[in-house]
Amino acid sequence: xxxxxxxxxxxxxxxxxxxxxxxxxxxxxxxxxxxxxxxxxxxxxxxxxxxxxxxxxxxxxxxxxxxxxxxxxxxxxxxxxxxxxxxxxxxxxxxxxxxxxxxxxxxxxxxxxxxxxxxxxxxxxxxxxxxxxxxxxxxxxxxxxxxxxxxxxxxxxxxxxxxxxxxxxxxxxxxxxxxxxxxxxxxxxxxxxxxxxxxxxxxxxxxxxxxxxxxxxxxxxxxxxxxxxxxxxxxxxxxxxxxxxxxxxxxxxxxxxxxxxxxxxxxxxxxxxxxxxxxxxxxxxxxxxxxxxxxxxxxxxxxx
Ligand code: KPL
Numbered sequence: 001x002x003x004x005x006x007x008x009x010x011x012x013x014x015x016x017x018x019x020x021x022x023x024x025x026x027x028x029x030x031x032x033x034x035x036x037x038x039x040x041x042x043x044x045x046x047x048x049x050x051x052x053x054x055x056x057x058x059x060x061x062x063x064x065x066x067x068x069x070x071x072x073x074x075x076x077x078x079x080x081x082x083x084x085x086x087x088x089x090x091x092x093x094x095x096x097x098x099x100x101x102x103x104x105x106x107x108x109x110x111x112x113x114x115x116x117x118x119x120x121x122x123x124x125x126x127x128x129x130x131x132x133x134x135x136x137x138x139x140x141x142x143x144x145x146x147x148x149x150x151x152x153x154x155x156x157x158x159x160x161x162x163x164x165x166x167x168x169x170x171x172x173x174x175x176x177x178x179x180x181x182x183x184x185x186x187x188x189x190x191x192x193x194x195x196x197x198x199x200x201x202x203x204x205x206x207x208x209x210x211x212x213x214x215x216x217x218x219x220x221x222x223x224x225x226x227x228x229x230x231x232x233x234x235x236x237x238x239x240x241x242x243x244x245x246x247x248x249x250x251x252x253x254x255x256x257x258x259x260x261x262x263x264x265x266x267x268x269x270x271x272x273x274x275x276x277x278x279x280x281x282x283x284x285x286x287x288x289x290x291x292x293x294x295x296x297x298x299x300x301x302x303x304x
Contacts (some may be wrong), residue, residue: 001025001166004067004090006082008034008057010133010260011098012073013141015172017045017053024168026055035059037139046136047143061089067161069094071252072108076101076272080111087115092160096151097115100257102188102280103274105181125153125160128183130190130247134207135264145251149173152180185233189240190247191273193221195258196294199268200301202259206252207269209245218244219290222275230284262302270298 001024005016008030020043021028035057051211055230066069076099086095095112097104105126112120132145149167151174153160164174175185185286194208197217201207208217218241225240261268274295281288 001067002031003027003069003071004061004065004086005071005073005164006036006061006086007073007075008036008077009073009075010135010141011129012071012281013043013135014045014049014131014143015071015073015098015134015167015202016055017051017141018049018170018172019042019054019166020055021051021224024170026053026059027067028055028057029061030057030059032059033138037137040072040211040213041139044140046140048146049143059219063084063089065089067093067095069166071095072097073099073162075099075267076107076269077267078103079107080114083111085111086113087112087120091125092117092120094123094125094162094196096127096159096163098127098129099185100191100269102175102184109147111210121154123155123159125151125163126180126184127151127160127163128180128187130187130251132251133257134255134260144254147250148175149176150175150180150183152177152183156210165249181266182233182235185228185231186235186240186243188277189221189228190290191256191269192224192277193217193244194248195256196220196270196274196298198256199258199262199270200294200298202262204252205248205254205256207251209248216233216290216294220274220294223281223288223291224274227277227281227284227287227288228287230286243298268298270295274291 006029038057042054128150130147136144151160165175
């Protein structure tokens, strides 16, 4: 099948590589250094999977490109712009977000509508993927940890089930859920607890299992959980804590995506994760001192 993977970061590259290995014709859209490296040497994945593939790569999506479906793996702050470009180049078709953060659905709808798609919700599928993935160098990615891949949509599974069978067909186990927004909130709570702390102290995820970072992260988890509750999501505290520890153990050797961004001097997804939790908390009149403090500290460390 011809497919576009829009976003050649660590996750987009691994998904693209799995699909290409199984014979799908993949076009990976990425930034120049990544595109150049993949064109020259191929795309190499190490760790849980070891493979080298040679997908087609480009910096931009050409109008009329053939693609049955689109997989969106850009950073959350690029979602609207990427979706605008996709909808300018392609007529409506299923599009799956594999991203972090709480704002992607809104940004996708905005971008796709601006580019001319009517009723984008009919085509949008969302997902939650908790894999440990690191961009070691351009064209070289380490796949360090797996976890569940949940997909869902707003059209009774019409879009999401197509992606689920696509990924199942290439050996990536996928679970369809009726309630993907709950799953996204759960992931955002975990990200809000782990990512800013690992980015601030520059430690791999596993170090959050020990004190003093464990208590600091758990405090962030509890604040984010309160906001989720105010938004109508009733997650049990002990279940969220268990999930938090499970993710840390499964990705213990890995650096969080936020720490990788900080290390590489890239913009982080702090606003789309903790910033959005603060904004939604404020809308409910809530005070979130621990989240506020960590956001402030990290922003001042990054000079923002
Ligand atoms: O999603 C993640 C990330 O690094 O962004 C995990 C691995 C769950 C850590 O929060």
